[in-house]
Amino acid sequence: GAGVSQSPSNKVTEKGKDVELRCDPISGHTALYWYRQSLGQGLEFLIYFQGNSAPDKSGLPSDRFSAERTGGSVSTLTIQRTQQEDSAVYLCASSLSDNYEQYFGPGTRLTVT
Amino acid sequence: AQKVTQAQTEISVVEKEDVTLDCVYETRDTTYYLFWYKQPPSGELVFLIRRNSFDEQNEISGRYSWNFQKSTSSFNFTITASQVVDSAVYFCALKIGRGSTLGRLYFGRGTQLTVWP
Numbered sequence: 001g002a003g004v005s006q007s008p009s010n011k012v013t014e015k016g017k018d019v020e021l022r023c024d025p026i027s028g029h030t031a032l033y034w035y036r037q038s039l040g041q042g043l044e045f046l047i048y049f050q051g052n053s054a055p056d057k058s059g060l061p062s063d064r065f066s067a068e069r070t071g072g073s074v075s076t077l078t079i080q081r082t083q084q085e086d087s088a089v090y091l092c093a094s095s096l097s098d099n100y101e102q103y104f105g106p107g108t109r110l111t112v113t
Numbered sequence: 114a115q116k117v118t119q120a121q122t123e124i125s126v127v128e129k130e131d132v133t134l135d136c137v138y139e140t141r142d143t144t145y146y147l148f149w150y151k152q153p154p155s156g157e158l159v160f161l162i163r164r165n166s167f168d169e170q171n172e173i174s175g176r177y178s179w180n181f182q183k184s185t186s187s188f189n190f191t192i193t194a195s196q197v198v199d200s201a202v203y204f205c206a207l208k209i210g211r212g213s214t215l216g217r218l219y220f221g222r223g224t225q226l227t228v229w230p
Contacts, residue, residue, distance in 0.1 A: 031216055033217065033218075042220060042222045042223065043204065043220040043223075045217040045218065048216040048217055056216060056217065058217075059217065089156070091158065093158075098216050099165075099210065100163075101148060101163045102148075102160070103160060104150075104158035104159075105157075106156065106157050107157070
């Protein structure tokens with residue numbers, strides 16, 4: 001079946017602009033996660049959605065970052081007033097439920113110039 | 114606090130050699146899950162295995178095997194008769210079994226494995 005998809009695959013933006021990254025999880029998966037991967041920081045957790053529960057936002061690095069999940073499916077990660085340190089690969093993952101393995105999408109490579 | 118340590122940053126082997134990737138984890142939770150993921154040059158993280166804290170049985174899948182030892186808080190990964198296609202970054206990850214941060218994975222920094230022909 002279809003895996004996790006993310007769009008765009010690449011995004012170049014100017015410092016100070018807002019960006020939106022999209023994630024389509026695997027159908028039927030109730031849990032959705034965002035991580036980012038950069039050379040200096042490795043794989044960092046950002047935010048986690050599980051069903052209708054309040055999301056775990058404990059990994060968001062600043063209030064410029066936000067995410068929503070509509071209808072328990074598609075999720076959008078928004079970064080406002082982007083900074084150069086936001087440059088990274090943003091990875092989305094989904095799982096059947098909390099305790100199951102997470103399946104990752106191909107990522108969105110964000111470059112802030 | 115939760116932590117995963119992969120002390121080996123890079124490993125190089127020649128094809129057909131066996132190689133073991135080390136993973137040491139820290140958690141105070143008694144219920145937790147351990148994972149290995151592979152990230153080939155294409156970039157997409159590929160799930161390899163999940164173990165829960167109550168199951169210390171070692172597992173073998175083809176050329177891959179995993180050794181889980183709670184006494185040493187280790188979850189090591191061995192590739193037998195390595196192949197060039199095994200070249201990738203391998204990540205070990207930990208997830209605790211309860212609490213508000215239930216879902217998130219704590220990743221190690223990864224081990225870059227290069228298999229030379």
